[in-house]
Amino acid sequence: EALRVPEDAVAPGAAAVEGAPQERYARQCTALLGKIAELQELLTAMGPGANAGAVRLRLVELERRLAEAEALRERSARESGAHRARAAALEQELAFARGAREHGERQLRV
Secondary structure, three states, X not given: OOOOOOHHHOOOOHHHXXXXXXXXXXXXXXXXXXXXXXXXXXXXXXXXXXOHHHHHXXXXXXXXXXXXXXXXXXXXHOXXXXXXHHHHHHHHHHHHHHHHHHHHHXXXXX
C-alpha cells in the first residue's frame, strides 16, 4: 500500500501557487513517505538468514529517513492547520516504520 499525504492536508489554493511552501512541503512528505514505505517493504520481506550486511544498510537508511520525517513532523506541528494534518499522517507512518525497523533488528539477532 502506497503512503500518501492526505489531500485534505493541503491548504485550499496552496497548489495554485507554483512552488508555494505548502506544495513543496507536500512533495517532500510524499517522497519521504514513499522511501520509508519502500524500506519497510524491503525489511519486512527479508526473512531469517537474510544477508546481515544488507539488513544493516536498510536499517541505517530507514533510521536516516525516520529522522527526516521526525523533523518534518515537528516542523509541521508548529505550522498551520494543513500542516498539522500532515503531521498526524507522518506520525502514523512513523509508527509503522518503527515496526519495520524492529523487524530488521530482530533479523540481525537471529
